[in-house]
Amino acid sequence: MEQFNPSARRDQFGSKINRDHSPVLAYGIPWVMILLASLSPLLPIIAPLPILPPLGYLFLLAWRVLRPGLLPMWAGLPLGFFDDLFSGQPLGSGILLFSLTMIALDLIEVRFPWRGFWQDWGIAAIFVTLYLFLATLFSGSGLPLVQYPIILPQLALAVLLFPVVAQLVALLDRMRLTRVRKIG
Amino acid sequence: MAPPSAQISGSNKKAQLGRFAGYVFASVGAVIGALLLIISLWRPDAFYGLRSMATDAASPVGEAGAVTRTGSRSFFEAIAGYYDAGNKNAELERENEIARVRLAEMRALEQENARLKAVLNLRDSEQPPVAIGRLIGSSSASTRRFGYLSAGRNDGVAVGMPVTSPMGLVGRILETGRTTSRVLLLTDPESIVPVRRAVDDVVAFAEGRADGSLRIRLINLGINPLEEGDIFVTSGAGGLFRPGVAVAMVTQITNDGAIGQLLSNPAATDFVVVEPIFEPEAIEAADTPLQIEQPVDGGTPTADSESD
Numbered sequence: 001m002e003q004f005n006p007s008a009r010r011d012q013f014g015s016k017i018n019r020d021h022s023p024v025l026a027y028g029i030p031w032v033m034i035l036l037a038s039l040s041p042l043l044p045i046i047a048p049l050p051i052l053p054p055l056g057y058l059f060l061l062a063w064r065v066l067r068p069g070l071l072p073m074w075a076g077l078p079l080g081f082f083d084d085l086f087s088g089q090p091l092g093s094g095i096l097l098f099s100l101t102m103i104a105l106d107l108i109e110v111r112f113p114w115r116g117f118w119q120d121w122g123i124a125a126i127f128v129t130l131y132l133f134l135a136t137l138f139s140g141s142g143l144p145l146v147q148y149p150i151i152l153p154q155l156a157l158a159v160l161l162f163p164v165v166a167q168l169v170a171l172l173d174r175m176r177l178t179r180v181r182k183i184g
Numbered sequence: 185m186a187p188p189s190a191q192i193s194g195s196n197k198k199a200q201l202g203r204f205a206g207y208v209f210a211s212v213g214a215v216i217g218a219l220l221l222i223i224s225l226w227r228p229d230a231f232y233g234l235r236s237m238a239t240d241a242a243s244p245v246g247e248a249g250a251v252t253r254t255g256s257r258s259f260f261e262a263i264a265g266y267y268d269a270g271n272k273n274a275e276l277e278r279e280n281e282i283a284r285v286r287l288a289e290m291r292a293l294e295q296e297n298a299r300l301k302a303v304l305n306l307r308d309s310e311q312p313p314v315a316i317g318r319l320i321g322s323s324s325a326s327t328r329r330f331g332y333l334s335a336g337r338n339d340g341v342a343v344g345m346p347v348t349s350p351m352g353l354v355g356r357i358l359e360t361g362r363t364t365s366r367v368l369l370l371t372d373p374e375s376i377v378p379v380r381r382a383v384d385d386v387v388a389f390a391e392g393r394a395d396g397s398l399r400i401r402l403i404n405l406g407i408n409p410l411e412e413g414d415i416f417v418t419s420g421a422g423g424l425f426r427p428g429v430a431v432a433m434v435t436q437i438t439n440d441g442a443i444g445q446l447l448s449n450p451a452a453t454d455f456v457v458v459e460p461i462f463e464p465e466a467i468e469a470a471d472t473p474l475q476i477e478q479p480v481d482g483g484t485p486t487a488d489s490e491s492d
Contacts, residue, residue: 042242042321046331046451048371048396052324073206077213085238088323088330091231092220099214103207139327140225141373143394150395151327 012174019179029176030063030070031079033169038083049150053158055165056083057131058124060098062162062169064105065120076102093138097131117163124162129155229359236361239332243364247320247334285351285430285447288415292382292428311426315339315458319354319450322369327394329372331355331450335458336363344424344467346459351448352430353377353418354456369450370431371396378421379431381414388441390416390431398432398444410434410442423466426459 009017038056045052060079064071076099083094108123109115132151136143143150224230317335335341337360347354347367355369368375371392379400380387386409390398400416402408414434420427432444450456461467 039242041323041325042239042332043324044321045324046319046322046453047324048329048369048446048449048451049394050323050325050327054325072209074209074213076210077216080213080217085235086242088326088328090221090224090228091234092217092222092224095217096214096221097217099210099217103210103214106207106210136327138221138225140228141327141394143327143373147394154325 013177014179016179018183020181020183021177021179022181025178025180026176027070029172030067031075033172034059034063034079035082038079039086041086041088050154051157053154053161054083054087054128054131054135056087056094057098057101058128058158058162058165059169060101061105061124061127062166064102065115065124066166066169067173068105068109071102073102073106074099076100088139089135090138090140093135096138097134101127101131120166121162124166125159128158128162132158232359236336236359236364236366239364239366240336240361243320243332243334247318282351285415288382289352289417289428289430292380292417295383296428311460313457314345314460315341316455317458319367319453319456320364322450327373329369329375329392329394330358331367331369333357333365333367333456333458334363336361336365338362339458341365341458342461344461346425346429346461347456348429348459349448349450349453349456351453352446353425354448354450354453356424357458370398370446377425377431378419379416380419381410382417382430383414386410387419387421388416390444393443396446397435398446399438400432400434400441400444402441405440408437408439408441410437412437414442415447416444420462423463423470424461426462 009015013021034056037059040052040055043052056079060071060075076097077095080094080096080098081091083089083098084091087094104127105123112119132155133148136148136151220231315335317333317339319331320334321332323330331347331354333341333347341357341360343357343360345357347356353370355367355372355375357365358368359366369392370377370390371394373392373394375392377390378387379390386402387404388400388402390400393399400410402410412434415430416432416434418425418427418429418431430447432446434442435445436443
């Protein structure tokens, strides 16, 4: 009797026989993760100054950079809206910045199709910097320009956290394509 | 890593159209966002209902977090009992800190009493609290300083009510949901509290600086009488906050006042108390527009009506 290679029936996403990817998982996990990250203001951290990185935005960046094409271009509208409901920013600031990010990342991708870890991190750092600056500008707090350095600790934390978020997203990305659906 | 080939439209007409539509949708999203942003900057209270509804819906998450915070603290305290000395020291230090604040408040109250006795027919300022709740979160990623409180309209909380902790003033209610409400913390740049020095009558405004400290601006300019370590309490002016609640301690002297450190760090509080508005009549009177004589004939308006 012919002997099959035992690993031919499996790959990193599980058994190939009688199992298939679940569309709910495959398309839902990015959305759910970004929405959950947007809920971070409800963490029991009562900060006297802005210190927590904008987790919702970081997750959006990470998903978009790691898996281009998975989130549709219009994803900035609903995700930004949800983020605005909890972030304390005036409604619309998240929608605008998330949407602009989706467009800008797409344009960058057309320009530089080949990417690597350092380039991804660099792009994320630039985007987070712009995001935090503009979010402070749009926050309606009327903060004078000399006080803008108060976002620096938050910015440093966000930039340093991005590789961690990207690792987490990569982990979830493998989970996303697990074959859990039974066929037949 | 190269992008997946689905991203490259090439000469595929359908893919090209799809990409174009994507850009259009994203741009429409950005335009909607910009419009909403303009509306909410122009009318900051335009979307209060929407936001408080969302916070209501998601508050179980925050409440669970807050309970866990308290629960885990007692758990860790039990373990920390073995390493008692340093811990006890910190505890005593904190108690001492509270005691110092209390002392300052008492001095302020004493003085307040003396003043009230001098002016007869003033009503008692002691009122029972409206509600007691937990701070379940804060806008820790935004420059605005909002806190989320686990008590809302159902508990009798209304917009404008002061929120205090045993250490002093925390902020005031900005918007209310059914079971949660949003608190404007003292350190928000929009927050201004009328204060006075606890030991005498140096009056000032305490403005938030968004970085955890308060700018104390004296009303009577001249020689700056402040010193480091001065404690400021609410003065009761404006009618929102009852007088004599501790607000800030001066840490740095500036030209027109001082920079103060917040006394009731909201991060360190478990429970906060929502108090009724001190003088609701005064607030109502301030809200109703003044009746100004209108010019009878359509001539030039008088100086009175212009200055409003």
